[in-house]
Amino acid sequence: MLPRRRRHQRPRPAQRGAKLIGTHNTQEKAFLVGWIPGRFRGVLPSHQDAEASLDELRALAESAGARVVGSSLHRTPEPDSATLVGSGKVREIRKAAQTACASLVVFDHDLTPTQLRNLEQALERKVLDRTQIILDIFARRARSREGKLQVELAQLNYFLPRLGGRGALLSRLGGGIGTRGPGEQKLESDRRRLRARIRRLASAIEGVRAQRALHRAHRRELELPTVALVGYTNAGKSTLFNALTRAEVLTSSRLFATLDPTVRRLALPSHSVVLLSDTVGFIRSLPPHLIAAFRATLEELDEASLLLHVIDASATERDSHLAAVEAQLQSLGLGEIRRVQVWNKADLLDDAARARLPRGPLDLQVSARMGDGLAALETRIDELLENMTIIDVDLPDAANDRRALVYRLGKVLEEKTVDGRLHLRAQVPKWLLPRLGTSVNME
Ligand SMILES: Nc1nc2c(ncn2[C@@H]2O[C@H](COP(=O)(O)OP(=O)(O)OP(=O)(O)O)[C@@H](O)[C@H]2O)c(=O)[nH]1
Ligand SMILES: [Mg+2]
Numbered sequence: 001m002l003p004r005r006r007r008h009q010r011p012r013p014a015q016r017g018a019k020l021i022g023t024h025n026t027q028e029k030a031f032l033v034g035w036i037p038g039r040f041r042g043v044l045p046s047h048q049d050a051e052a053s054l055d056e057l058r059a060l061a062e063s064a065g066a067r068v069v070g071s072s073l074h075r076t077p078e079p080d081s082a083t084l085v086g087s088g089k090v091r092e093i094r095k096a097a098q099t100a101c102a103s104l105v106v107f108d109h110d111l112t113p114t115q116l117r118n119l120e121q122a123l124e125r126k127v128l129d130r131t132q133i134i135l136d137i138f139a140r141r142a143r144s145r146e147g148k149l150q151v152e153l154a155q156l157n158y159f160l161p162r163l164g165g166r167g168a169l170l171s172r173l174g175g176g177i178g179t180r181g182p183g184e185q186k187l188e189s190d191r192r193r194l195r196a197r198i199r200r201l202a203s204a205i206e207g208v209r210a211q212r213a214l215h216r217a218h219r220r221e222l223e224l225p226t227v228a229l230v231g232y233t234n235a236g237k238s239t240l241f242n243a244l245t246r247a248e249v250l251t252s253s254r255l256f257a258t259l260d261p262t263v264r265r266l267a268l269p270s271h272s273v274v275l276l277s278d279t280v281g282f283i284r285s286l287p288p289h290l291i292a293a294f295r296a297t298l299e300e301l302d303e304a305s306l307l308l309h310v311i312d313a314s315a316t317e318r319d320s321h322l323a324a325v326e327a328q329l330q331s332l333g334l335g336e337i338r339r340v341q342v343w344n345k346a347d348l349l350d351d352a353a354r355a356r357l358p359r360g361p362l363d364l365q366v367s368a369r370m371g372d373g374l375a376a377l378e379t380r381i382d383e384l385l386e387n388m389t390i391i392d393v394d395l396p397d398a399a400n401d402r403r404a405l406v407y408r409l410g411k412v413l414e415e416k417t418v419d420g421r422l423h424l425r426a427q428v429p430k431w432l433l434p435r436l437g438t439s440v441n442m443e
Contacts, residue, residue: 031102233281
């Protein structure tokens with residue numbers, strides 16, 4: 001075996017002086033805290049949801065590099081504006097965190113700047129909320145210039161309103177801005193600096209978007225339909241991507257292994273070729289800053305003729321994962337793109353559990369890891385795309401909704417305006433034709 005050539009190993013991004021926040025070197029011990037609003041006690045659906053969400057927070061904290069040393073779940077009738085859970089519970093949490101030797105307390109609920117500050121003081125340790133953990137994971141995972149820009153923008157947008165009296169927080173912003181309890185003047189100049197950085201990042205991201213749009217235009221010229229993998233984080237999208245395209249994209253049991261979209265050609269059984277794209281996973285309560293920052297990446301999905309919604313069929317929280325992904329697709333305006341539900345990790349289910357999975361024409365069971373069901377999946381993709389047709393359609397300029405439909409569900413090959421009428425040449429699913437009106441010429 002050849003010796004490893006260390007000289008050529010790439011330096012890790014952290015060593016390359018990444019500005020991103022939160023790439024800790026020592027393993028932190030985290031104590032997790034869940035909170036449920038309401039008066040009732042006992043095991044209610046809200047309680048089970050909170051337990052499941054806390055389990056997920058554990059996976060998130062571990063993916064961020066922490067070791068989870070304990071957790072607690074609290075119910076109070078109302079959120080406390082100063083500490084979320086109220087001072088009595090804060091004392092309990094402090095004691096439990098102390099006993100577990102935690103250096104960090106993570107709340108499974110977003111905290112206001114005031115709550116964050118008060119809790120950090122009262123608990124005498126660093127306090128993070130769910131959003132910060134997710135931001136931290138994204139910061140660790142970002143590899144491409146685009147990914148880094150997007151994460152840094154999301155981080156700054158999150159931190160900007162939280163500036164003020166939090167010395168520890170400021171110092172985590174790298175560059176050593178501010179020390180403990182900076183004066184108002186200092187804070188104001190920090191804010192100005194951050195806002196200026198946010199503007200610079202936003203314009204750099206605009207540049208990236210423009211570049212991506214160019215790439216997409218180029219791909220459109222190739223007239224290859226795009227099939228995009230979407231799904232909850234850890235569902236197995238990258239594993240499926242690799243299995244189908246024989247690529248070697250990073251897969252990992254850690255959450256959010258993939259941040260940068262990757263596109264590869266995939267030859268189908270009919271010998272037609274599509275572009276398959278792998279992208280960032282979803283999660284429930286994905287922080288809005290991240291969705292906004294990752295819009296450039298997620299725009300890739302706009303192009304898709306077909307989505308493969310990959311679901312971890314073995315996950316106990318499968319249904320809520322599915323609902324979270326659906327909700328996020330809707331909010332991204334992607335609700336109308338056709339999708340196949342790919343029930344992955346079938347190898348982990350017994351026959352009875354497999355039989356209980358939905359079996360509609362748009363449901364397929366696969367095991368990306370074992371390679372089971374992939375041929376059937378490829379055939380289904382073929383069938384679904386085969387029903388596409390190229391049309392020439394003239395629309396009165398006012399028919400913006402129909403134009404939007406063509407863009408959403410089809411692939412526009414050409415668009416021009418002649419005598420006030422819009423002319424589109426596009427590849428669309430056949431079933432859409434009646435909705436586009438009469439002046440459609442099919443090829
Ligand atoms: N048993 C089993 N494990 C699988 C299968 N597919 C994926 N996995 C495992 O599930 C974990 C997550 O897989 P990934 O492909 O990284 O998941 P992803 O959806 O790309 O995740 P993110 O990029 O983090 O959103 C890895 O540990 C995979 O080995 C499968 O069919 N069976
Ligand atoms: Mg992935």
